[in-house]
Every structure is written in C-alpha cells, then in structure tokens.
Amino acid sequence: MGIGSTVVINFQQLKNTYRILLISKPNVPFYDTVKSDDNGFPVYEATKAYKEQLSLNWRVNSANAIINKLIEEKRIDTSKIVVLGFSEGAQVGPRLAKENQHITHLLLFGGNGLNQLLDPIINARMKATRGELSEEDAQKEVDSLFSEYKKIYKNPKSTDKEWWGHTYKRWASFTKTDPYKELLALNIPIYIANGSLDENSVLSADYIQLEFIKNGKDNLTYKTYPNHDHQFNEINKKDGQFVDAIPKLDMVISSAFEWLEKH
Known part of the structure; x- marks a missing residue:
C-alpha cells in the first residue's frame, strides 16, 4: 500500500509563489482508495455520473x-491567471482560455493540435513504415478505426457506448x-511541451507550431523533448531495445515555470 497522485505539479515548490486551484473531473473525488489488479496496475472504475457528464463542455464550463x-x-x-493542462487537460486549456478573458497565460503538456482520433491512424501507418506491420495489416487497422469513428x-451523445475506455460522448465532444x-x-503567451516519443500527440502538436508560423503569430513557445514519452519519461534504448525509462516530468514542469516567470 502506498500514496500516489495524478497531479503533475510540485505543491511545495510553487505554494509560496502561486495559489493553486485543482478542478476535478465530474464525480471524481480528490482522494480515494484505489485497488490494484494482479499485475499491480491501479484499477479505478468510472462511475455512471462520470460517464454521463464527461465532455469538453463540462470541463470548460466547470473551470x-x-x-x-x-x-x-x-x-x-x-x-x-495561469491555466495548466496535461494530456486531456491540454485540450481543455485552449477552449477555457478562449472563454475566459481573465486568463493571462497557458501551459500545455502532452496535448494535440488536430483531432486526436487521427493519432491511432498515424500510429498504424508508422508501424508499417517501421516494418512492425505489413501494409495490408496496417490498412486493416486503419479501416477498423474509421469504422469505429x-x-x-x-x-x-451516447454514454453507454464506449471505445478505448471512453464514452462516445466524450470522444465526440473533444x-x-x-x-x-x-x-x-x-493572443496571450502560450507554452507547449511534448515528448518526441508520445504516440498520442506529438505529430499533430507539431502542426500547431506550423500554423503559428504561417499566420505570423509570435505568442507561442513550443518545446519538444527528444526520446521522451507521454509522461515525459526519457526512454533509453540500446541496439533498438528498451533499457530503462528515467522520469523527467519534474524537470519539464520546472522549465515551463521558469519560462512563466519571464513572461
């Protein structure tokens, strides 16, 4: 038994400078007991209320x-007033900043630039390029994805139909x-960080920077961490084989707040 947290910031480090507001997802307590499966992975069953309410609009409106x-x-x-969003929260942040004119800065980590349903399609194509799948099998995977989409x-609006652990309502809204x-x-200062090995977002996040350049906007600071995954673990390999993963999230967050102090 131990104590864990899904919150990415260091309270002790920031409490003397910032007042910190944490906004929970619908019907999710700030602390609870979490069980583990036979492999030691945490298991936390989503409630009916969570599934019925979770959507981009709910998260933006509540915040x-x-x-x-x-x-x-x-x-x-x-x-x-700074909004920090990680993963799904990185999709909430832009809409929230658009809705609330009091927000002055945006910090986003591991988020998408395009429709996130594009990511599994890109991953299937990349597997074929790397020789992990045949072109025929990759196409079958892509066809299957489009069928689900x-x-x-x-x-x-369905909350009883699910795909990849989320309701159709959640996917459609986000x-x-x-x-x-x-x-x-x-037009506020925006900071975005992604890991180059993040299969969930990095290619479509790169597109954000391209659009800012195309439109002549200079309020974006975009940082990509080579060999880092979605959780900003630095992945080390030898001869193409996984060796270890070194947690670098604290460093990534600290760098973002150093940027924030200057903007």
Whole structure:
C-alpha cells in the first residue's frame, strides 16, 4: 500500500509563489482508495455520473465558473491567471482560455493540435513504415478505426457506448474542434511541451507550431523533448531495445515555470 497522485505539479515548490486551484473531473473525488489488479496496475472504475457528464463542455464550463467565482470574491490576483493542462487537460486549456478573458497565460503538456482520433491512424501507418506491420495489416487497422469513428459520430451523445475506455460522448465532444484553431485565436503567451516519443500527440502538436508560423503569430513557445514519452519519461534504448525509462516530468514542469516567470 502506498500514496500516489495524478497531479503533475510540485505543491511545495510553487505554494509560496502561486495559489493553486485543482478542478476535478465530474464525480471524481480528490482522494480515494484505489485497488490494484494482479499485475499491480491501479484499477479505478468510472462511475455512471462520470460517464454521463464527461465532455469538453463540462470541463470548460466547470473551470470557467470556478475561476469567475474566485475573481468575484476577490480571492485571487487577476494580474496573472495561469491555466495548466496535461494530456486531456491540454485540450481543455485552449477552449477555457478562449472563454475566459481573465486568463493571462497557458501551459500545455502532452496535448494535440488536430483531432486526436487521427493519432491511432498515424500510429498504424508508422508501424508499417517501421516494418512492425505489413501494409495490408496496417490498412486493416486503419479501416477498423474509421469504422469505429463512424459509430462515434453517428452517436455523439451516447454514454453507454464506449471505445478505448471512453464514452462516445466524450470522444465526440473533444474532437468537435481542432485545438490549434482555438490556440490561434489567443493572443496571450502560450507554452507547449511534448515528448518526441508520445504516440498520442506529438505529430499533430507539431502542426500547431506550423500554423503559428504561417499566420505570423509570435505568442507561442513550443518545446519538444527528444526520446521522451507521454509522461515525459526519457526512454533509453540500446541496439533498438528498451533499457530503462528515467522520469523527467519534474524537470519539464520546472522549465515551463521558469519560462512563466519571464513572461
């Protein structure tokens, strides 16, 4: 038995400079007992309320309401309000910053620039390129993905149908708008970091930087960490074989906050 956390920031390091607001997902407690399976992996069953409510709109609206309430109650300094989003939160952040004009800075980690349903398609094509799949098998995988995507978009409000651990409602809501479009609409300082080995986001996140360059915008700082995965573990290999993974998340977050102090 031990204590763990899904929160990526170091409270002790930041508490003297920032007031920290954590906003939970729907019907998810801030702390709870989590069981493990036979292999030692954590198992936490999603509640019915979580599945029914989780969507991009829910997450944006809840965060927006809480921030506005704190501002109305004069409990925070409005000269610098920073939104930090990791993974799914990196898709929430751009929409939230677009909705709430009080937000002054955006820090995003491991997020997408395009429709995240494109990522599994890219991964299938890359497996074929690397020789891990035949072109025929890769095409079968892609065809299967498109078959699932058709089901999702035909049932965009369904909370009883699921794919890859999420409801159709969740997938449809988070892929309705490409994040890069919402980021382009912002004029506040934006910091984005991704790992080059992140199969979930890095290629479509690279597209964000391309669009900012194309549109002549200079409010984006984009950082890619070579040989780092989605959780910013540095992956070491020898002769193409995995050797170990060194956690570098604290360093990645610290670098982002160093940037924040200068902007």
